Amino acid sequence: MKTAEIKQRWLDYFEANGHVVVPSASVISSDPSILFNIAGMVQFIPYLTGREPAPFLRATSVQKCVRTADIEEVGKTTRHGTFFQMNGNFSFGDYFKREAIRYAWGLLTAPTAEGGLGFDPDLLWATVHEDDLETIDLWLEETSVPRERIQLRGNEDNFWHTGQPGPGGYCSEIYFDRGPAYGAEGGPIADEDRYIEIWNLVFMEFELSEVRTKVDFDIAGELPAKNIDTGMGLERVAFLLQGVENMYEIDEVFPVIAEASRLSGREYGSDHHSDVQMRVVADHVRSALMIIGDGVRPGNEGRGYILRRLIRRAVRAMRLLGVTTEVMPSLLPVSMNAMKHSYPELETDFDRISRIAYAEETAFLRTLESGTQLFESAYEKLGSADKTISGDVAFALHDTHGFPIDLTLEMAAEHGVNVDEAGFRTLMAEQRTRAKADAKAKKGGAHADLSAYSALLEGGASEFVGYDDLEADSRIR
Numbered sequence: 001m002k003t004a005e006i007k008q009r010w011l012d013y014f015e016a017n018g019h020v021v022v023p024s025a026s027v028i029s030s031d032p033s034i035l036f037n038i039a040g041m042v043q044f045i046p047y048l049t050g051r052e053p054a055p056f057l058r059a060t061s062v063q064k065c066v067r068t069a070d071i072e073e074v075g076k077t078t079r080h081g082t083f084f085q086m087n088g089n090f091s092f093g094d095y096f097k098r099e100a101i102r103y104a105w106g107l108l109t110a111p112t113a114e115g116g117l118g119f120d121p122d123l124l125w126a127t128v129h130e131d132d133l134e135t136i137d138l139w140l141e142e143t144s145v146p147r148e149r150i151q152l153r154g155n156e157d158n159f160w161h162t163g164q165p166g167p168g169g170y171c172s173e174i175y176f177d178r179g180p181a182y183g184a185e186g187g188p189i190a191d192e193d194r195y196i197e198i199w200n201l202v203f204m205e206f207e208l209s210e211v212r213t214k215v216d217f218d219i220a221g222e223l224p225a226k227n228i229d230t231g232m233g234l235e236r237v238a239f240l241l242q243g244v245e246n247m248y249e250i251d252e253v254f255p256v257i258a259e260a261s262r263l264s265g266r267e268y269g270s271d272h273h274s275d276v277q278m279r280v281v282a283d284h285v286r287s288a289l290m291i292i293g294d295g296v297r298p299g300n301e302g303r304g305y306i307l308r309r310l311i312r313r314a315v316r317a318m319r320l321l322g323v324t325t326e327v328m329p330s331l332l333p334v335s336m337n338a339m340k341h342s343y344p345e346l347e348t349d350f351d352r353i354s355r356i357a358y359a360e361e362t363a364f365l366r367t368l369e370s371g372t373q374l375f376e377s378a379y380e381k382l383g384s385a386d387k388t389i390s391g392d393v394a395f396a397l398h399d400t401h402g403f404p405i406d407l408t409l410e411m412a413a414e415h416g417v418n419v420d421e422a423g424f425r426t427l428m429a430e431q432r433t434r435a436k437a438d439a440k441a442k443k444g445g446a447h448a449d450l451s452a453y454s455a456l457l458e459g460g461a462s463e464f465v466g467y468d469d470l471e472a473d474s475r476i477r
């Protein structure tokens with residue numbers, strides 16, 4: 001079943017069950033505390049918190065999401081993309097747990113000939129919060145899941161809150177068992193690679209008076225109006241239904257892997273390391289396409305920096321596959337063609353989108369060439385006991401070749417060595433002090449244009465230590 005068809009079946013099913021179909025919001029979050037929409041519920045936050053009255057009691061959507069916090073998982077696990085689509089159904093003070101479970105089960109297990117998704121009910125598992133005993137009974141009453149396939153979890157996995165006082169509640173999640181070939185018995189609490197999480201049902205029922213950490217908070221009482229927020233991973237369901245191994249091999253993503261394979265002459269499936277790189281390429285190219293499509297341009301901070309980093313990582317992954325020429329002009333149109341059925345605006349806007357992406361690659365290739373040579377020669381000079389690239393080298397890479405530190409760190413990790421980051425930061429701080437003094441002396445005189453990337457580490461951006469700080473916002477869900 002094609003991804004677009006799963007999406008349509010979802011919307012039809014919830015519409016038939018009284019939900020208003022709401023289009024996806026942009027990937028750019030309207031909530032200023034997060035950069036990108038990381039879940040379907042984000043556009044409904046005002047209704048879910050009761051800040052605004054909801055214009056409908058029930059809604060459904062397929063939301064474009066970006067979770068850069070998952071970037072390190074991409075290509076290595078089967079199920080994490082930086083871009084993905086989250087199917088959601090929402091109740092604003094209308095139905096609650098029982099119906100949420102009934103709807104989810106109904107859609108997942110109804111035969112495909114009847115508009116369902118056709119999952120084998122015997123392969124589905126559920127998790128429930130250990131204090132939410134009511135929900136165990138609901139699973140037993142509403143579905144054919146036996147008690148042995150319902151597992152209990154604590155706050156870490158099965159409690160949702162925003163990180164602030166306000167609404168919160170238990171979650172119940174649905175997993176699909178891929179079978180013994182993918183890992184040991186024991187259900188989702190034992191192995192999340194074999195048992196794939198497909199759907200999270202969030203029951204917003206409490207008012208939290210204080211939230212200290214993800215797992216430590218005070219429940220003040222029940223909410224006057226209880227809400228349902230669910231999220232099903234469209235790509236995860238697609239890969240399971242399409243009989244492929246992971247979400248990068250679905251119809252909307254795989255064509256880019258095939259193109260990366262053609263360009264590099266490497267056969268997909270013949271070498272694990274190359275396969276991971278090809279999956280990274282396919283994921284990142286698609287994410288870049290969708291993010292530019294929604295109006296972000298590469299830049300040195302915030303969303304623009306994340307976009308820049310995605311493009312750079314895709315280009316670097318292609319180099320690791322042996323392709324040193326420009327790759328975006330081959331890969332991006334393939335991704336657009338795979339996605340345009342669901343998002344026709346990608347095709348009509350492709351001229352603009354592609355110009356932005358190609359220019360970014362060109363700028364990056366200039367800096368990469370020279371910096372890689374310096375890095376390699378520094379690496380070769382390391383003694384066998386010496387496993388650290390010096391702060392001086394990292395600084396030279398930045399200062400002369402425009403290498404951001406994260407790129408140096410990534411290359412070092414690939415070579416199995418460390419980087420003296422503290423030394424690098426000291427040199428950076430000294431340079432900033434010098435630059436300030438110079439600027440004062442010159443009063444606005446021109447200064448050397450190092451490269452498109454040197455600016456990355458100016459000012460606050462030098463504090464950039466990875467992605468987690470940019471999207472510590474997984475707190476939303």
Ligand code: ATP
Binds near residue numbers: 070198231235477
């Ligand atoms: P996981 O534990 O696998 O990281 P999650 O618990 O972080 O997933 P939720 O926040 O519950 O995910 O999001 C709801 C659903 O969205 C998940 O059940 C999953 O199907 C899907 N999903 C979450 N993150 C991703 C991702 N990075 N790529 C693709 N699908 C995702």
Ligand code: MG
């Ligand atoms: Mg996650």
Ligand code: MG
Binds near residue numbers: 197
């Ligand atoms: Mg999870």
Ligand code: MG
Binds near residue numbers: 173197200
């Ligand atoms: Mg989850």
